[in-house]
Amino acid sequence: MSRFFALLSSVAIVAFAAPAWADTAPAVDEEATTPGEIIVTGEKSTRTLQQTPTSIAVVTPERIEKEALITIQDVYNRTANLSETYGAAGFTIRGVSNTGVGAGGQADAASVYVDGAPIPHWALYGGPTDMWDVQQVEVLRGPQSTIQGLNALAGGIVITSKDPSLVNWTGDARVLWTEHDDRTFSGAVGGPIIEDELGVRLSAERRADRGLIRNVTRGGYDDELKALNLRGKIKWTPAAIPGLEAVASYNRVRRDGGYLYEYSRTDVPDYYDHRISTGDQPSRGKIDSDIAVFNLSYPLADKLKLSSVTSWNRSKVHSVIDTDGTPADLQTIDNRYLYKTLTQELRLNYDSDTLSGLLGAWYYRRTGSIHQNSRINIETPTATIAGLLQANGATPAQAQFISNAYAAQLPVIPVAYNGDQPEKVETMALFGDARLKVTDRLTLIGGFRFDHERNRYAAETVATFNGTLPDPNFMGAPYAGIISLINQGVLGLVSDASSPLASNSRTFNAFLPKAGISMDWTPDLTTAFTVQRAYRSGGSSQNPARAELVPYDPEYSWNYEGSLRSKWLDGRLVLNANIFYMTWKDQQVTAYFGQNAYDYNTVNAAGSHLYGFEVEANAKVARGVDVYASVGHVRTKFDDFDLPQGATSTVDLKGTQFPYAPRWTLSGGVNAEFGGGFAANLNANYRTSVFTGVGQDQAQYKVSGRTVVNGRIGYETERWSLFLFARNLFNEKYKQYEYAAIHQAILGDPQTFGVGAGVHW
Template sequence: MTKIGLLLSSVAAAALAFPAHAQQTDTPATEVGDEIIVTGEKSARALQDTPTSISVTTPERMRREVLISIQDVYNRTANLSETYGSTGFTIRGISNTGAGAGGQADAASVYVDGAPIPRSALYGGPTDLWDVQQVEVLRGPQSTIQGLNALAGGVVITTKDPSLTSWTGDARVLWTEHSDRTFSAALGGPLVRDELGFRLSAERRADRGIIRNITRGGYDDALQSLNLRAKLRWTPRALPGLEAIASYNRVRREGGYLYEYARTDQPDFYDHRVSTSDQASRGNIASDIAVFQLRYPLAKRLQLSSITSWNRSQTRSQVDTDGTPQDIQAVDNRYLYRTLTQELRLNYDGERLRGLLGAWYYRRTGQLDQHSRVNIETPTGTIASLLRANGASAAQAQMLSTAYAGQLAVIPVRYDAVQPERIETMALFGDARFGLTDRLSLIGGFRFDHERNRYTAETVAAFNGTLPDANFLGAAFAPVIRLINQGVVGLVDDASSPLASNSRSFDAFLPKMGVSMAWTPDLTTAFTVQRAYRSGGSSQNPARAELVAYDPEYSWNYEGSLRSKWLDGTLTINANIFYMSWRDQQVTAFFGRNAYDYNTVNAAGSHLYGFEVEANARLGSAVDVYASAGHTRTKFDRFQLPTGATSTVDLTGTEFPFAPRWTLAAGANARFAGGFSANVNANYRTSVFTIVGRNSDNYRVSPRTVVNGRLGYATGKWELFVFVRNLLNAKYKQYDYAENHQAILGDPQTFGLGAGIHW
C-alpha cells in the first residue's frame, strides 16, 4: 500500500476507534443525511439532484477544520489546487488565468454573494471565510450559466443572511504560536420581526509573519487585515413573497505580497526562513463590494430575481525581483478596477419542467499602472547582427558583441506603463430540465454571449544605467562601441510608445445538452455535453510597444455523473467523469529582440480527462467520516507558433502547469460525552510542474501530504479548542527558483488556540 493509502486508512481507523455510544452534545449540520442546497447554478437545487460536479464546504466543516481563507478550501477539495503562492487556483488542472500563460480573460472566477472578484484581489480579504454560509466549487465549464470567465469552473461564496425571527451572534479568537492573531465577531437579528433584519460581521487579523528579512529587519510576510460586512434583509408584509437583501463588504489588507520567497541557500531553511531583499515586497488591497438582490414570485411556480453588484478593487503590488541586498530590480504595480453586473432571471419550477431564463450585463473598467526597474540580458545575437549589417565579418561581430557584454552584462531599464481597459458583456442564457417520465429527464441549456473589450497602452522605457566607455577596447574600436551604444539605447527606446488602443468584439453561442436517469430514489446518473468559451483581446508586446490582437479559445466538455445514497442515507457517494477537448488556446510567443519581446497568440490545442469521487458516511450518532479523490491528466496535443516567432519551447506532449494528477483528502469527526469533539483531516497532492513547456522538469515540485487536527470542548454557548496545521511538519515547496536560491515554501507545523461563543 502507498504512503497516502496508509495515511487515509489510518484516518478511517482512527474514526472507527472513537466510542460510537458517546452522547452527542450538539447537532451540527453535516454533509451526511442532511440535504445540501446549492445555488451556484442560479437555482436552489439539492446537491444530489445536480449533475454538475460541485463540492460544498459547509459552515460546520469550516468550524471543525478551522478554515480561515479560500486557500484552505483549495487545498482540501478534489481536483482543486492552489498555484503560485496565493496567486490563484486550478480546477481540473486548468489555472484560473488559463493553461498556456497567455490572454487577459480568466478561465475561472470567484464570486462573493454574486459579485465577481478581480484576480488581483483573490489573495486578500474578500475571499476569507468568516461568517460565510457556504462555499461551492463548480468543477468543469460553467459558461452556459456563469458565462464570463468560467471555462474551467467557478467558486461561489455565499455569506450568512440576517435572521428575521431571533437575535444571533458569533465571536471567535484564534492565536497561533507564530503570533498570528485573528479576532472575529458577528451579530444580527430582527429590527421588525418577520419583516426586517440585519447582520454585521467583522474580522481583524494581525500576523507577525515567519520569513525574517536579515537585510532590512522585520518579517516579509507580516500581515494586517480588516474585513467588515453589513447585510440588510427585508420581506415586507405589504408585498407577500418579496425578499430584498442588500450587503456591503469592505476589506483593507496590508501585508506581504501574494507570494513570498525564502532563501534556500541557508541552513535548515524550512524551519528558519529568511530573505535578503533590500526592498519590501508588499501586497495592499482596498476592496469594496455592494450587492442588491430582489426575489418576487410572479405566479405559483414562477419567480423573478434581480441581482445587482458593484465592486471596486485597488491593489498595490511591490516586489524586489532580484531578492538580494543590492538595489538591482524592483516592480511597483497598481491595479484599480471597477466592476458592475446586473442579472435578471426567471425561474420556473413545474412538475415536469424546471428551468430558468436570464439576461446578464457585465462592465469592468480600470487600469494597471506599472513602474519597474528591470535588467535585460544584453542580446549579443542582436548586437552581432547590427555589426554585420554595418560591414563587420561574422567573427568580428561575435568578438565585439561578446566583449561588449563583458562590460554591460545586462541592460538596466526604467519601465513605466499605463494600461487602461474596458470590458462589456451582454448575454442571454437558459437552462432547463424536462421530465419525459418519472425517471428519465432531458437536460438543455444555451448562452448567447456578446463581448466588447478595449485595451489601451502607453509606455515609457528609458536606459537606467551607464553605457560602456567607447574606448574600452582602444581608440580603434571606439566608433564601433559608440554604434553599439546607440543600438542599445535604440532597443530600449523601441519599448516606448504613445497612447494606443485596440477594440475587439466577440459573439459566442454556448449550448448544453444531456440526459438524466433516476434508477431509484437514491441512485441517479446523467450525461451532459457543453461548449465553453474564453474571450479574445489584445496584448502588449513590451519590447516593441505594440498592441497585438488574439482570438477566443473554445472547448467541448463531455461529462458523466453519479449521485447515490446508501445504507438508509447514512452513506453518500457522488462521482463525475469528464473529457475536455480544447482548441485555439492562448499562449505566449517570443520574437527574438530580447526577453521582453513577447505577446499572446493562438497556437495550442489540448485535451484533459479525469474524475472526482466524494464520499461521506455517518458511523452512528457520534462519528462521521468523509473522503474525496480527484484525478486529472492534461496534455497539449498541438502547438504551432506564427511566422516570425523565435520561441524554442514546443508545448506538444507537455502537461499543464500546476496540474496535479491526484488530489486526495479525508477526515473524521467525533463527538464525545461531556462536550468534547475532535477532527482529524489530511490532504495529498502529487507533484506538479510550475511552468509550462518542455523544460518544466526543471521546475517540478514534489508531492506533499498535510495532516491537520482540532480538539474542542463546548459547554452551553462557549467553546474552547486547540488546533494544529501540518501536524507531521511536512516540508515542501510550492515553487522552487533554484537558480536564484529562492523558493515559496509550504506552511510549517503550526499549533494554535481558539475560543468562541455562539448564541
C-alpha cells in the same frame, strides 16, 4: 503520502464497519446533518447536491468551524481536483488555472464570486474571500459558461455569507492565536429590527500576522500581514408585499501584507525552519476592496419567481516586490491596479413537478487600468551585438571578441519601465437552463447561453535606460568608435520597448449550448450525462517592440461529463462521482517574433485535452462520528502547438502538461464527539508533484508532492468553546515553486500550533 493513506485506511475501516453497530445508534436528523440535503445555489436554482449532476464540492459552516478554515486558500488545498498555484496567486480546477494555461490572453478561465459579485483575480490573495461568517462555499468543477458566462471555462467558486435572522438576535465571536504570532479576532451579531420583516447582520474580522520570512537586509518580516474585513447585511421581507425578499450587503476589505507570493532563500542552512530573505526593496501587497450587492426576488405566480441581482465592486491593488532578491538595488516591480465592476442579472425561475428551469439576462461591465512602474534587467544580447558589428564590417571572430568584452562591462541592461493599460469590458447575455421530466425516472437536461462581448484595450509604455553605459575607451582608443556604436545600439534596444498610446476594440459573439440526460434508477441512485460548450473571450495584446495592439480570438472547449449520485446504508453513506473529458482549441499563448526581447504578443496557437474524475464520500458511522474523503484525478496534455509564420519562440508546448495540474489530489477527515462536550477533527490532504512551468523542458520546473495533516480538539458547550488546533501536524517540508538559479523558493506553510476560543449567543 504514506501518512495520508494510513489516515484514509483508518477512515475506511471505520466507514465500512459502520453496519456492525448501526442498529444500536439513535436516529439521525437527516435534515440537519445528511450531506445529501445540502442546498446548492451556484447554478442559480435551488436544488439539493444529490439532484445536481455538476461536480460540486460544498464546504459547510460546520466544516469551516471543525477544520478552523480561515482563507479561501484552505479550501483550495482540501478539495479534490482543486489546487493552489503560485503562492496565493490563484488556483487550478481540474488542472486549468483560473488565469488560463497558455500564458496569453486577458480573460480569466475561472472566477470567485462573493454573494454574487465576481472578484478580480489580482485581488484574490487578499480580497473578501476569508471564511469568517460564511454560510457556504461551492466549488463548481468543469465549464460553467452556460450559467455563469464570462470567465467560467474551468469552473467557479461561489462564496455565500450568512444572512440576517428575522426571528432571534444571535452573535458569534472567535479568537485564534498561533505560536508564530498570527492573531485573528472575529465577531458577528445580527437579528430582527422588525420581527419577521426586517433583519440586520454585522460581521468583522481583524487579522494580524507577524510573518515567517525575516528580511535580514531591511529588517522585519516580508510576509507580515494586517487585514480588516467588515460586512453588513440587511434582509427585508415586508408583510405588506407577501413573497417579496430583498437582501442588501456591503463588504469592505483593507489588507496590508506580503506580496501574492513570498520567496525564501534556499542557500542557507535549515531554510524551512529559519526562513529569510535578502531583498533591499519592500515586498508588499496592499488591497482595498469594496463590494455592494442587492438581491431582490418576488413570486409572480405559483411556481414562478422573478429575481434580480445587482453587484458593484471596486478593487484597488498596489503590489511591490524585489525581483532580484538581493541586497543590491537592481530590480523591482511596482504595479497598481484599479478596477470597477458592475453586474446586473434578471432571472425567471420556474419549478413544477415535470418542468423546472430558468431564463435570464445578464449585463457585465468592468473598467479600469493597470499602471506598471518597474525596474528590470535584461541580459545583454551578445549575439545581437555581434550581428551589429558584422553588419558594419567586423569578422565573426572580431565581432564575438568585442561583444563578449562589452558584456563583461555591462552584463545586464537596466531598464526603467512605465506602462499604462486601461481597458473596458462589456458583456450582455441571454441564458437558460431547464429540466423536463419525461417519466418518473427519466429527465432531459438542456441549456444555452448567447454571449455578446465588446472590449476595448489600450496601452502605452515608456522605457528608459537606467544605468551607466561602458566607457567607450575601456578597450583602448582604437575601439572607442565601435564601443560608442554598441552603446547607441543598446539605447536603441531600450527605446524599442517604448510604445505610444494605442487602443483597439473587439466584439465577440458566442453561442454556448448544453444538453444532457438524467436517470433516477432508485430514489437513492441517479446517473447523468451532459455535454456543453464553453469559451474564454478574445481581445487585444500589446506588442511593445512594434508599438501595435495585435488582436487574438476566443478559446473554445467541449466538455463531456458523466455523474453518479448515490446514498447507501439508509442514507448514512453518501457516495458521489463525476468523470469528464474536455477538448480545447484555439488556446491563447505568448509568441515571440525576433526583433528583440520586446517583440511578443498573444496568438491562438495551441490545442489540448484533459480527462479525469472526482469521487467524494461522506459517512455517519456512529453517534457523534462521521468521516469524509475525496479523490481527484486529472491528466492534461497539449496536443497541438502551431505558431504563426515569423514566430521565433523556442518554447514548444506540444506533448507537455498544464502547469500546476496535479494528477492526484486526495483529502479526507474524521469528526468525533466523545461525549461530555469534547470533540475532535483530524484531516489530511495530498497532492502529487506538479510542473511550475510550460514547454518541453518543464521537467526542470518540478516540485514534489506533499501530504499535509491538520487537526483540532476542544471542548464545546451550547454557548462557548475552547480548542487547540494544528496545521501541518507532521511538519511536512515542501515547495510550491523553486527558482534554483537564484536560490529562492516559495515554501509551504510550516508546522503550526494554535489555540482558539469562541462564544455563541
